[in-house]
Amino acid sequence: MTAVDPRLSINQATIKYADLATALQVTAGAGVQSIGLWREPVNEVGLDIAARMLSDSGLRFSTHCRGGFFTLPHGPERDAALEDNRQAIEETATLAAAGAEGSTAVLVLVAGGLPAGSRDLVGARERVRDAIGALAPDAKAAGVTLAIEPLHPMYASDRAVVSTLGQALDIAADFDADVVGAAVDTFHVWWDPQVLEQIARAGREGRIATYQVCDWKTPLAADVLLSRHYMGDGVIDFGALTRAVIETGYDRDIEVEIFNADIWADAPADVVRRTAEAFGAAVSPHLP
């Protein structure tokens, strides 16, 4: 067994069907030092117990997934979404405090798609900015960074109206850098002709809240949400992107987040081991 990269973090979505106890156990058991959690498995056991389990695992906590869904017009549904995001901010702060030294209090935000029946993409994007404005004071008070995640443009209508890193940074620019940043996920940004300059900009502006890696391969899965692959199995140049991120001074954990039905069907311990190997081969050579 080769050594596991100390900066690797397993995003829990990569082992989607593992409950929290299993996820913590197989991650730590593989020699991985950090984990990103999802709200549903945390809330399944309750926040206090989840925090204790995380603390007992000895793992760092890298991100909490996820808030967002900000594109609704004003009304009770939007109010409920904002309230749910405030809960997610609290969870993030609690888990980051429970994780090992070097944990980071980052809540990943997926903006949300067009409301049903709407064609107003410009308006939906404006509402994302408004919603982040409504949550920024809560995040600041809790010491949590909101990480706007640009999603690949193929999700622009139904999942995230924030489609490029440049657009995420334009939104973040209205807020303090320790309160609102961006998530840089290779799967979502690799195609962007401006990606290297926008990563450099994100670094200058202090906005890279998390760096996440997985690969792109065609044909896409029939459900395009599940088209993410182990690093090295597709076409992404992890060297260029990783070096660009590292050159900004980014020194946090690097998460692997894979949505893939075949990978989800494998045993979680096997997936974590395979993820660590892929990370070691495709990403580690480009780290300092």
Place this chain on the structure above:
Amino acid sequence: MTAVDPRLSINQATIKYADLATALQVTAGAGVQSIGLWREPVNEVGLDIAARMLSDSGLRFSTHCRGGFFTLPHGPERDAALEDNRQAIEETATLAAAGAEGSTAVLVLVAGGLPAGSRDLVGARERVRDAIGALAPDAKAAGVTLAIEPLHPMYASDRAVVSTLGQALDIAADFDADVVGAAVDTFHVWWDPQVLEQIARAGREGRIATYQVCDWKTPLAADVLLSRHYMGDGVIDFGALTRAVIETGYDRDIEVEIFNADIWADAPADVVRRTAEAFGAAVSPHLP
């Protein structure tokens, strides 16, 4: 039957299984005035006969589809691709001359994806520029405009490494505007946060060689290439995009190009009628 918009052009791919004779007949028969052709059905009958058939139809010719596939490294395969593009340029000039008054000699270029086994997206993009440079003198001599078509980023790895209108314009900027322009296709560009400013820029730079419309709807088809829909069936705001194009002074035909297995399975005459209705409802209200 309502009047058919005089600027509507049926791109032959919308009625993929119609041969050239059928395509011309159902298009003209529906009262549509213009058509965009594909190379395969033209070459099935031969260029001279195709030109005569087009002339006899009384239709204008709006674009020829398609050239490109420019990302191969130097070698015999690339040479063959360039030679094939030169043939396509000649076809375009011949067909534009055979079409009714107002025909335009525009060859649509799809850049091509990453060569097999390659992860060098930056290099592939550079080779697109080089290939267009190799073809520009032929296009100029033939009086043909090469229209670089940015394709949706979900095709970046396997079909077109040119992913945004801004990127297409950056490539075109090295050449005369009447020789190299861009294709603006709503399906490919609607999601782009910069789309309105890039359309305005394309207009200022005289680069809008063709404007094509169809709609975006999720879930995407299992083969994402076939996810295009009639205007009005999805989420694209044809008002904002069409007005932006028209404001640049664009006064050419507007093509409808739909790849969709269900639509291809319908009778071509029905598809053309339905396309004209959808165009009249979604696009015509935004034309002068």
